[in-house]
Amino acid sequence: xxxxxVIAATKSFGKTPVLxxxxxxxxxxxxxxxxxxxxxxxxxLLRLIAGxxxxxxGEIRIDGEVMEGPxxxxxPEDRHLxxxxxxxxxxxxxxxxxxxxxxxxxxxxxRPERRQRVAxxxxxxxxxxxxxxxxQALSGGQRQRAALARCIALSxxxxxxxxxxxxxxxxxxxxxQQEFRRLHRETGTTFVFVTHDQSxxxxxxDRVAVxxxxxxQQVGTPEAxxxxxxxxxxxxxxxxxxxxxxxxxxxxxxxxxxxxxxxxRIESRGDAAPGPGLLCLRPDDVVIVPANFPGSLPAxxxxxxxxxxxxxxxxVLPALPGHRIEASMxxxxxxxxxxxxxxxxxxxxxxxxxxxxxxx
Amino acid sequence: xxxxxxxxxxxxxxxxxxxxxxxxAGLFLYVLVLVVxxxxxxxxxxxxxxxxxxxxxxxxxxxxxxxxxRAFWNTLVAAGASTLLSVVLGTGAALLLRxxxxxxxxxxxxxMLLPMLIPPQISALAWIGLGGPxxxxxGLLGLAPPPGTTNPLYSxxxxxxxMGLEHAPLVLLAVAAGLASVPRDLIEAGRIVGARPxxxxxxIILPAIAPSVLxxxxxxFVSAIGNFGVPALLGIxxxxxxxxxxxxxxxxxxGPSVLGEVAAIAFVLVGLAIAGLxxxxxxxxxxxxxxxxxxPIADPFALGRLRLxxxxxxxxxxxxxxxxxxxxxxxxALVPALGVKLSLETLSFANFAWVLxxxxxxxxxxxxxxxxxxxxxxxxxxxxxxxxxFAVTRRNRLAQLLDLLSDAPYAVPGTVLAIGIIxxxxxxxxxxxxxxxxxxxxxxxxxLSRFLLLALRPVAATLRTVDPGLEEAARIVGTPPLRRLWHxxxxxxxxxxxxxxxxxxxxxFNELTLSALLWSTGTETLGVMVFFLxxxxxxxxxxxxxxxxxxxxxxxxxxVDVIGRRFAPGVVPWQV
Ligand SMILES: Nc1ncnc2c1ncn2[C@@H]1O[C@H](COP(=O)(O)OP(=O)(O)OP(=O)(O)O)[C@@H](O)[C@H]1O
Ligand SMILES: [Mg+2]
Numbered sequence: 001x002x003x004x005x006v007i008a009a010t011k012s013f014g015k016t017p018v019l020x021x022x023x024x025x026x027x028x029x030x031x032x033x034x035x036x037x038x039x040x041x042x043x044x045l046l047r048l049i050a051g052x053x054x055x056x057x058g059e060i061r062i063d064g065e066v067m068e069g070p071x072x073x074x075x076p077e078d079r080h081l082x083x084x085x086x087x088x089x090x091x092x093x094x095x096x097x098x099x100x101x102x103x104x105x106x107x108x109x110x111r112p113e114r115r116q117r118v119a120x121x122x123x124x125x126x127x128x129x130x131x132x133x134x135x136q137a138l139s140g141g142q143r144q145r146a147a148l149a150r151c152i153a154l155s156x157x158x159x160x161x162x163x164x165x166x167x168x169x170x171x172x173x174x175x176x177q178q179e180f181r182r183l184h185r186e187t188g189t190t191f192v193f194v195t196h197d198q199s200x201x202x203x204x205x206d207r208v209a210v211x212x213x214x215x216x217q218q219v220g221t222p223e224a225x226x227x228x229x230x231x232x233x234x235x236x237x238x239x240x241x242x243x244x245x246x247x248x249x250x251x252x253x254x255x256x257x258x259x260x261x262x263x264x265r266i267e268s269r270g271d272a273a274p275g276p277g278l279l280c281l282r283p284d285d286v287v288i289v290p291a292n293f294p295g296s297l298p299a300x301x302x303x304x305x306x307x308x309x310x311x312x313x314x315x316v317l318p319a320l321p322g323h324r325i326e327a328s329m330x331x332x333x334x335x336x337x338x339x340x341x342x343x344x345x346x347x348x349x350x351x352x353x354x355x356x357x358x359x360x
Numbered sequence: 361x362x363x364x365x366x367x368x369x370x371x372x373x374x375x376x377x378x379x380x381x382x383x384x385a386g387l388f389l390y391v392l393v394l395v396v397x398x399x400x401x402x403x404x405x406x407x408x409x410x411x412x413x414x415x416x417x418x419x420x421x422x423x424x425x426x427x428x429x430r431a432f433w434n435t436l437v438a439a440g441a442s443t444l445l446s447v448v449l450g451t452g453a454a455l456l457l458r459x460x461x462x463x464x465x466x467x468x469x470x471x472m473l474l475p476m477l478i479p480p481q482i483s484a485l486a487w488i489g490l491g492g493p494x495x496x497x498x499g500l501l502g503l504a505p506p507p508g509t510t511n512p513l514y515s516x517x518x519x520x521x522x523m524g525l526e527h528a529p530l531v532l533l534a535v536a537a538g539l540a541s542v543p544r545d546l547i548e549a550g551r552i553v554g555a556r557p558x559x560x561x562x563x564i565i566l567p568a569i570a571p572s573v574l575x576x577x578x579x580x581f582v583s584a585i586g587n588f589g590v591p592a593l594l595g596i597x598x599x600x601x602x603x604x605x606x607x608x609x610x611x612x613x614x615g616p617s618v619l620g621e622v623a624a625i626a627f628v629l630v631g632l633a634i635a636g637l638x639x640x641x642x643x644x645x646x647x648x649x650x651x652x653x654x655x656p657i658a659d660p661f662a663l664g665r666l667r668l669x670x671x672x673x674x675x676x677x678x679x680x681x682x683x684x685x686x687x688x689x690x691x692x693a694l695v696p697a698l699g700v701k702l703s704l705e706t707l708s709f710a711n712f713a714w715v716l717x718x719x720x721x722x723x724x725x726x727x728x729x730x731x732x733x734x735x736x737x738x739x740x741x742x743x744x745x746x747x748x749x750f751a752v753t754r755r756n757r758l759a760q761l762l763d764l765l766s767d768a769p770y771a772v773p774g775t776v777l778a779i780g781i782i783x784x785x786x787x788x789x790x791x792x793x794x795x796x797x798x799x800x801x802x803x804x805x806x807x808l809s810r811f812l813l814l815a816l817r818p819v820a821a822t823l824r825t826v827d828p829g830l831e832e833a834a835r836i837v838g839t840p841p842l843r844r845l846w847h848x849x850x851x852x853x854x855x856x857x858x859x860x861x862x863x864x865x866x867x868x869f870n871e872l873t874l875s876a877l878l879w880s881t882g883t884e885t886l887g888v889m890v891f892f893l894x895x896x897x898x899x900x901x902x903x904x905x906x907x908x909x910x911x912x913x914x915x916x917x918x919x920v921d922v923i924g925r926r927f928a929p930g931v932v933p934w935q936v
Contacts (some may be wrong), residue, residue: 048550050548052548052551052552074552075556076400076548076551076552076553077551077553077554077555077556078554080554081552082552082553083549083550083552085545085548087541087543088545088547089545089546089548089549089566090549091546091549091550091567091568092546092568093567093570094567101552102553102555102563103553103554103555104555106550106553106555106559107553150549150563154553155552180802319558
């Protein structure tokens with residue numbers, strides 16, 4: 001159990017910057033998911049915490065103690081962390097038991113205690129009975145469990161997981177997600193979990209840190225990320241939000257924002273100064289009403305697909321060419337049909353500089 | 361439905377055009393006469409009945425002799441111990457060069473692989489020059505053995521030492537390749553659970569590369585079994601006879617009348633070589649599935665405070681074993697006469713002048729070796745391209761069999777092949793009615809047999825990576841097969857064939873094992889020349905000639921290296 005502080009961390013491979021000033025505080029006992037598109041630097045950040053890569057500049061602390069910083073570097077073997085690799089990285093020449101036991105032996109745990117801790121770690125992941133198998137003779141899910149057992153047997157203060165479920169099928173992935181939650185609950189260890197699957201991050205984590213292009217975009221609870229995305233990237237990446245250009249008029253008395261969307265005035269929640277902004281709309285923020293309904297925005301149905309229980313309706317706005325909005329309906333409209341939209345909810349954020357410049 | 365377009369091997373195409381069948385028949389004849397007959401006849405000869413008509417008499421007689429028993433035992437000891445030395449040096453070097461941040465690793469790698477480029481007899485000569493009582497370098501340091509004593513390298517220990525160094529690069533290359541395929545994750549997972557680098561090496565890396573070490577060891581063992589140059593230069597004066605030198609001495613002393621007996625001795629060499637290669641094949645089969653290559657290779661371990669001392673130690677060690685003997689060779693060549701102390705006043709280029717222009721025999725050897733190497737590499741390339749094309753691209757069964765058979769003359773010790781060649785070419789040729797024994801042609805025949813593989817492998821490897829669509833596209837537009845071979849495939853394989861040809865030239869240019877048994881007056885090769893100059897006691901001249909040969913080979917190696925890197929990656933044996 002331990003906290004992690006990443007302070008102004010930068011890292012480049014050759015001339016390519018991979019992390020550009022990352023600040024991240026992970027609390028003791030927290031389950032944090034690192035979420036972001038492929039190549040954004042998640043693995044690099046995780047490996048920096050583990051001590052498998054060296055920082056360009058900045059500092060990394062564990063439990064307040066400096067692990068890496070100016071003039072100081074603690075080797076990975078002295079950081080007392082656990083790590084589960086995407087490839088599982090089980091040693092092929094050792095049995096499952098030896099794989100789990102090896103770390104204990106390296107840490108100088110006496111033989112009788114070793115036996116007992118191996119047994120309980122294997123029991124915790126449900127691998128009892130497979131001790132003498134070689135990793136090659138295990139299924140994907142069993143390898144995953146063996147890797148996890150190897151990690152928890154050492155009772156590390158932090159467990160780092162790099163897309164540990166990426167190689168498993170959907171069903172197994174779901175089962176293992178619950179396993180991770182349970183282990184987190186039972187051990188109380190700090191978990192740092194890398195994934196590029198937003199639904200996995202939301203389902204598992206206490207807090208999610210969203211990364212893009214080597215920078216942290218937002219760190220918050222899954223609910224906050226979904227309801228109040230801080231940047232356009234987060235809005236688009238989490239929960240498939242549609243982003244529409246709006247003009248922010250000002251804050252009304254109830255605390256909500258007044259905005260105009262294609263000349264249409266609406267009230268919405270948000271965090272943006274007057275001027276150009278972006279309205280993030282999720283499918284459940286959009287209500288479809290009959291065409292020309294008073295106080296509504298005209299739209300046309302582009303595509304309809306059945307999603308089991310409801311229809312996902314793709315809409316285009318004649319007033320805003322090039323933008324699409326997704327809504328959900330219980331009955332299927334006809335493609336090409338003219339409808340009108342009303343909005344309940346949504347989140348307004350300040351437009352990125354590029355959009356601002358365009359508007360000016 | 362969209363058509364699935366996975367690349368698939370082309371369907372074997374029937375051979376129709378007579379020109380093509382003619383070409384294949386020619387290839388068949390080549391392999392039959394130069395590969396199948398020599399090795400096949402060797403067995404028949406060795407398995408003959410004895411003089412009294414007893415079953416397997418020749419073998420029984422040959423194997424019963426005291427000298428055979430001693431040579432057999434010596435061979436086992438020399439090969440076993442030198443393999444051990446090669447494994448220790450090769451594995452240690454691979455670990456240091458591939459896993460640590462030692463300074464100057466690329467240069468160290470080159471120096472460690474240097475012995476591969478230097479033929480065994482020249483290595484032996486260099487070490488003789490370095491370690492003997494008249495050693496110019498030890499002399500300068502006052503460390504030379506007292507004059508009059510025998511050179512300590514003329515002994516079993518000397519043979520083991522020089523062969524061990526000579527074959528260490530084989531292990532180094534095998535282990536380096538093995539290390540490159542250890543996934544980085546496995547190493548990092550070890551460090552995360554608390555294993556320090558030394559323990560990661562012992563518990564994780566070594567078990568993972570054990571198959572590569574064993575495979576390299578098997579290769580070193582097979583090379584040691586077949587080595588002739590080292591036991592010839594160190595063992596004959598030291599009265600330590602190995603099987604290869606026993607065969608040489610018998611044939612040299614008694615001529616073709618003992619062919620049956622030496623063939624029987626050769627069986628043992630073949631048996632040992634096959635055992636070594638079989639072990640290697642089994643290991644490679646077994647370990648193929650164990651480790652799947654994923655992701656990037658591991659970052660080197662930082663040596664930290666040890667970097668300087670370990671670096672200095674490694675550099676000194678490598679310079680001592682790779683460079684110092686060569687310096688001794690050059691120094692020996694610069695001494696005016698054996699026994700004269702080398703100094704600025706005594707230094708003389710007379711030996712170089714003599715080997716380059718003072719001796720008709722040496723000059724003849726230069727011409728002979730150059731012409732032999734040129735013809736052998738040209739013919740091997742010309743044969744390798746169609747053979748590989750038929751075997752790989754066209755998947756012709758006969759060609760595939762011929763391709764497989766071409767391995768044999770390179771896998772068996774050169775001494776064995778030479779005996780087979782003598783057996784086949786000693787009697788007068790059919791139709792022509794004369795024998796090529798004792799002529800230039802018999803050495804060429806041996807080279808054509810032994811070195812075909814060096815051109816065939818790279819060409820076949822390149823063809824294997826060629827998209828079958830290329831061949832099929834040409835086929836669809838109606839290009840006849842021989843034209844496809846000439847216009848489509850030949851340009852593609854040209855760089856590989858060229859690299860292979862240069863390798864053959866290098867190998868043939870300073871070859872000793874085959875020509876030592878096949879030469880006669882007028883057909884001396886450079887390898888034979890070095891051997892005899894040394895044998896006659898003219899070490900300075902032998903050293904000068906060896907220096908010139910080595911320089912020539914180095915320049916060739918540089919050319920091969922550039923061609924390999926530019927045009928035919930994965931073809932040149934020392935590039936990793
Ligand atoms: N050893 C390396 N050398 C050079 N560039 C690297 C190296 N490792 C990573 N990179 C680059 O750094 C960037 C971030 O890599 P990283 O592995 O951290 O991404 P990631 O977010 O984990 O992506 P993914 O989801 O695909 O695993 C990528 O653009 C990658 O190409
Ligand atoms: Mg990654």
